[in-house]
Amino acid sequence: xxxxxxxxxxxxxKRFCDILLEGLAPDGGLYLPEHYPQITPEQLxxxxxxxxxxxxxxxxxxxxxxxxxxxxxxxxxxxYTAEVFGTKAIVPLKKLEEGVFLEALSNxxxxxxxxxxxxxxxxxxxxxxxxxxxxxxxxGATSGDTGSAAEYAMKxxxxxxxxxxxPHGRMSPFQQAQMFSLxxxxxxxxxxxxxxDDCQDIVKAVSNDLEFKRKYKIGTxxxxxWARLLAQVVYYFAGYFQATSGRVxxxxxxxxxxxxxxxxxxxxxxxxxxxxxLPIDQLVxxxxxxxxxDEFFRTGVYRVRGSADTYETxxxxxxxxxxxxxxxxxxxxxxxxxxxxKRLFSEELRTKGRFALASDAKFGFVSGRSTHADRIATIxxxxxxxxxxxxxxxxxxxxxxxxxxxxxxxMIVLETALPIKFxxxxxxxxxxxxxxxxxxxxxxSLPRRVQVLPxxxxxxxxxxxxxxx
Numbered sequence: 001x002x003x004x005x006x007x008x009x010x011x012x013x014k015r016f017c018d019i020l021l022e023g024l025a026p027d028g029g030l031y032l033p034e035h036y037p038q039i040t041p042e043q044l045x046x047x048x049x050x051x052x053x054x055x056x057x058x059x060x061x062x063x064x065x066x067x068x069x070x071x072x073x074x075x076x077x078x079x080y081t082a083e084v085f086g087t088k089a090i091v092p093l094k095k096l097e098e099g100v101f102l103e104a105l106s107n108x109x110x111x112x113x114x115x116x117x118x119x120x121x122x123x124x125x126x127x128x129x130x131x132x133x134x135x136x137x138x139x140g141a142t143s144g145d146t147g148s149a150a151e152y153a154m155k156x157x158x159x160x161x162x163x164x165x166x167p168h169g170r171m172s173p174f175q176q177a178q179m180f181s182l183x184x185x186x187x188x189x190x191x192x193x194x195x196x197d198d199c200q201d202i203v204k205a206v207s208n209d210l211e212f213k214r215k216y217k218i219g220t221x222x223x224x225x226w227a228r229l230l231a232q233v234v235y236y237f238a239g240y241f242q243a244t245s246g247r248v249x250x251x252x253x254x255x256x257x258x259x260x261x262x263x264x265x266x267x268x269x270x271x272x273x274x275x276x277x278l279p280i281d282q283l284v285x286x287x288x289x290x291x292x293x294d295e296f297f298r299t300g301v302y303r304v305r306g307s308a309d310t311y312e313t314x315x316x317x318x319x320x321x322x323x324x325x326x327x328x329x330x331x332x333x334x335x336x337x338x339x340x341x342k343r344l345f346s347e348e349l350r351t352k353g354r355f356a357l358a359s360d361a362k363f364g365f366v367s368g369r370s371t372h373a374d375r376i377a378t379i380x381x382x383x384x385x386x387x388x389x390x391x392x393x394x395x396x397x398x399x400x401x402x403x404x405x406x407x408x409x410x411m412i413v414l415e416t417a418l419p420i421k422f423x424x425x426x427x428x429x430x431x432x433x434x435x436x437x438x439x440x441x442x443x444x445s446l447p448r449r450v451q452v453l454p455x456x457x458x459x460x461x462x463x464x465x466x467x468x469x
Contacts, residue, residue, distance in 0.1 A: 007031075010025050057072060060234075100402075141203045188451070263320050266414065315370075
């Protein structure tokens with residue numbers, strides 16, 4: 001049996017379906033499996049060539065043993081289809097230049113990589129809530145892409161309401177239109193007068209109010225939910241299989257991944273894949289001007305920033321200065337000592353705003369930083385040389401990836417969104433409009449449903465209480 005535990009040392013051991021609906025642990029920690037299943041070279045060889053949905057089942061079934069195997073396989077096959085993701089490969093690899101590839105993760109309904117996990121999460125929620133005969137009120141925070149991916153995955157789902165907080169006026173016009181134009185009764189958009197970190201703090205505060213959480217059946221869809229991060233592990237395996245030859249080697253062929261990162265969830269999934277035994281050489285973390293994570297991997301100091309010191313940039317989904325999923329990595333880094341994690345995150349961060357760890361113990365992570373000028377130059381160069389248009393976040397990743405290229409090690413850059421979501425930056429870089437899918441023409445002119453609220457926990461609680469039947 002697979003059990004899950006809190007990063008902050010709570011002794012309770014829980015099953016997957018319990019933490020699926022719970023979000024944060026009662027002690028404020030994040031859930032992780034008791035151990036990472038180890039993949040043998042024989043298993044890797046067996047998985048090579050599997051359809052994406054079946055690969056997802058093989059990986060998820062190692063962590064989920066309280067959903068019958070036939071039902072879990074059916075959920076994976078229902079989720080990962082060419083009809084939903086636009087291609088049979090689901091996450092096709094595109095070669096840019098010798099040794100450098102883009103892994104396309106943004107072909108889902110909302111044109112961002114968050115669809116890869118959120119579509120699965122919606123189907124898992126519907127299955128488990130239906131089995132229990134219960135309802136769930138999902139509270140989330142988004143800097144742009146998580147919100148729309150969650151809302152499109154949950155709209156119309158039985159037993160589920162979504163209350164999505166976002167920083168008022170800080171998302172791109174396209175991102176705002178995607179979310180606020182939804183008219184489904186179970187979707188509630190809350191524009192918070194602050195930055196993303198304020199939204200994230202509100203979600204955590206509500207989740208830590210156990211009485212309110214239980215009374216109103218509050219769950220989460222941010223990457224603090226283990227199920228979402230687990231779904232993201234799959235595309236590291238899929239990218240690896242596409243980038244390597246499949247020839248038998250005495251030592252398995254390695255690849256590196258570069259990941260644009262703000263909240264550390266996307267790259268944390270790569271950490272999990274490597275802990276399972278996927279042959280990853282380097283995990284390269286790319287930040288924008290909000291470089292809290294780059295600072296840590298350069299210096300060993302994790303120093304969070306306040307709202308006033310969080311920059312508004314042209315890669316807005318990474319405008320984050322408190323990386324929620326970083327706690328999972330630190331838990332592994334300190335050899336799964338929950339007491340140490342609790343001290344670092346609930347005491348030192350709260351009182352000092354920072355903590356320091358040995359800078360030489362990074363589990364093979366490296367990092368770099370990209371600026372607005374860098375991303376404009378990278379978008380322009382990629383189009384001129386390869387006739388490929390990339391979004392600003394992917395541009396941050398590609399710029400940093402080139403700093404860590406190694407001979408004979410292929411580099412996969414995770415594409416995080418399609419360019420249409422950030423049209424103003426594309427116009428600045430290329431002097432032209434990015435392509436827009438026909439189904440999204442006129443999106444910005446649709447009627448909107450959104451409520452502006454102060455960055456106040458009580459205001460959000462009052463809204464939820466007033467809209468839960």
